[in-house]
Structures are given as C-alpha cells and as structure tokens.
Amino acid sequence: MALVVDATNFITACDSSAQAFKTATLLKTLSVNALIVGEIGVGKKTLAQYILPDAPVIEASEYNEILTTLQSVNEIIILNLENSPNIKNIISVINTNKIRVIATIKNSFVNEYLDDIFSVKFDIPPLTQRSEDVDELVKKFAHEASLLFSSSMKFNSKNFTPDLSQNSKSLKRQVMIHSLLGDIKDVELMEIIENFLINKLGSQSDYRNFLYLYEAPLIKAGLAKFKSQLQLSDKLGLNRNTLRKKIADNKKYL
Template identity: 55%
Template sequence: MQLMMIVVVLAATVAVAVTKFITASNASKEAFKTVNLLKTLTVNTLIYGERGTGKKTLAKYIVPNASVIDASSFEELLTAIESSNEIIITNIDSSPNIQRVFQAIKNKKIRVIATCASTNIGEMYDDIFSVKLDLPPLSKRMEDVEALIDIYLEEIKEIVRDDVKFNKSNFIPDVSDNSISLKKQIFSYSFLENITVNELMHLIENYLEDKIGTNNDYRNNLYLYEVPLIRAGLKKFKSQLQLADKLGLNRNTLRKKISENSEYGL
C-alpha cells in the first residue's frame, strides 16, 4: 500500500555550503531533524526550490552513497535506474520524458531522492514521491546567510591567505541567486578589498589590451580612472565643492566630468 502523501513545508530550512548544513536559525534546526528522519526511512523524496538553495547537497546528505544523475541525461538516467537500488535525480522537472522515467522507477522499485526548481508539478509526482521538501530562498533565511558568509570566508583564507580583510559593516549580501550569487559576491568583494596596486594595474592592463588601437584611446579610457576617483571622493567628502578643492579642480570642471560620465552612475 502506498504511503500517504506527506508534504513538509519548511518556513526556513537548511542552508548548505559545500558539505555542511547550516543551522543558524531555529527553523533550520527543526528542518535538520526532519532531514535526519528521512535518512532512516526508505521513502522517495522530492526536494524543490530555487537554484542555489542546497537541494542537491541536501539529497546527498540523505543518501550519501547514491549516484547523482541530471534528468536531462535521459538514457544515462534510465541505465542508472536499472542498475541501482537508490539514486539522486537532479532537475527532474527538466526530463524530456518524465512518464517513462516514473515507469522505470516503479518497475525497479528503486529509492529516489529528486530535486526540481518548480513548485507547479503535476499529480503524477504524487504517485512516486511520498515526501516533499520545500527549500525557501536564502532571502528568507538571513541567519543562515550570516553563517554561510563565514564559511565562504574560511574558504577564501585557505585559498589565498589567513589575513584576508573583509569589512562586514559595509557588506550587503546578494542572495538574488541564493548561495550562487552570495559566494560569487564574497569572492569578488574579498578580492577587491585586498587587491594591491600592482594587481589593480595588471587587471586594468589586461582589460585594455584588446580595446586600444585608435588615436583617441587615451581620452576614451580616462573614465576608468576618473569615475572611481570621483565616486570615492563624493562618498568621502559628501560635497562637489570639497571634492573639487581636494582634487585641485575648478568646480565647473568637476561638474563637467560628472556630467560626461553620468552613464556610470555619477
């Protein structure tokens, strides 16, 4: 007899970083208890949510020895189902023939942990998955985001050096793409916070190498120096008048430069 459908909707759940579950919030701690319960049950589970919320890592935690196959690799997936006792299927909603996949699962009676991005799934999923887990975006788990930041910073220190500077007071986490955007932002932010003069010049040199070759290159690329200088000055001095004085420029000259570079947010 098929198990009654269990829908577990988590207000906030486990944030995942590489191989760790983050349980900084009370809701995540409760969710982790549910996940540990699933490790002891031989039921099929569907984990859905936006990308970067930790669906695949959560699935691997439940069945650590299972093969991981993306549903878009149709023939590979069918072969894996026939030769395995348990399997992780990622992006199952992207399968080119979901009916055949489900039939193969039923025939083999294999245990499946699957992930998908959409919550708008058909009733056919109910016949396969007894448990559903909804992973909310990181924007609803800001306590977990703080813990993730610390984990990513530790990664950076291992790759670069232990004395990497990172000013959290001016840092606004980008969780628009969940852990994907957050990790990218932290690595970029750390690089910019710790960049040396020579590294900065080398970066600009590489950028300009393929963009120069005309008689107006010097003038056309001055904005690369002027825009960040004016931005930094306005942020520091809060006044065009004071900035013009500090830069040794006529106020009208500064206004002209700001106007010429308005497309860059000045």
C-alpha cells in the same frame, strides 16, 4: 534561535533552514522518495547528498545517463528535475525497478506525474528570507577565501551588501571577489583591467568608452569617503562643474 549546523555545509542559523535540515535528517531513516523544492543556490543538492550520501548524483538533463544508471543502482539523486526531457518515463523506470530517489526542483515547476512517486516534498526558502543564514555564510565564505588567497586580512563587511540574486552561488562569488580586492596590489588590479580590456579594444573611441573604469570607482569611493562633492572636487583638484559633469557621465555606475 536554531543552532548553526555546518556538518554538511548546510547552514541552519534560522528556523526555516533548521526545519529543512530536520526533515532531511528524518528522511535519512526512511525509505521514501522525496522532492526538495527551492531556488538555485539555496542548498537543495547539499541536503539531497546528506540524505543519500552514497547515491550517484546526475543532472536531469542527462537523460540517457540517468536511464543507464537506473539499471544498476537502488538509489539515485536527480538534480533539477524540471530539465528532464521525459519525466514520465524516468518515473516509470524508477517505479518498476523500485529505486529510491531524492530529486531537486525549482519552485515554479509543476508536473502531473510528480505525485505518483514523491511522497514527501519540502521547501528550502531563499536567502532573502534567511538573514541569519546569510551572516553565517558570509563568515564561512570569508574563511574559505582567506585560505584560498593565503591572506590573514580580516573580511571587511563595511559597505558590503550581500548579492542574493542566486542565493549562495552569487553570495560566495561576491565574498571571494570582495576578499581578493581587499588585499589586492595596484599592479594586480592593473593586470585585471588589462585582461578585461584585451579582447574588447578595437574601435576609435575606446579611450572615451572605457574611461568609466577609472572615473566611476574613483568618484564613488571619493563620495563615500569625503561625503560631499565640494570636498571631493578639492581632493581631486577639479572644479565643481567638471566633477558634476563626470558624475553625470558615470551616473549608471554610481
């Protein structure tokens, strides 16, 4: 098992991320251009800044800013290269001015000019392939949440299924919300719902349209706790037919 390396905020608890970190460490000692490939939220920017800690970091979509910056630097980090409106010209300027560049790019992007400048390319796998890293990231984000919310409450991982749709970005958001809700007071929860509803109300059917905000979590929590519709109907003081109807009405949220 690889060691957990968090000195750069890049978690390397699994072999594939440890290999990516090893490649980045090697690139710190070499004067070559490199392309870091991967999905959103896998750590491309973190490793790019680890390789070139003093270089300016610019989004590829900021075309004019990149051209201006290339006139006064000897190294640069360009993020999301696939969003550049003119990759050919950017690469031409970099080659002409002999500037070292570390760039990031999505997996699916292909461009004929990339091989003209990048002598090293390496992938960072998505978190769906890095289960050990997910565990470490959950711990890291939970710790950050406890500091942010000034809470001593331990993160409750029961019934927690990591949201990896955007890798660390979606996971961090999920952990933060999960941590916040784990220590939330009823008045705070009502305030959240109030803020959610304030700009959505306006039709004559709003009571019925937004009743799911109460019913769906109540039913979902009840089924998780009591394990059967029979017990839940008894605890809620509803007959079973009424409960079945409410479950059917809210099935898309359960």
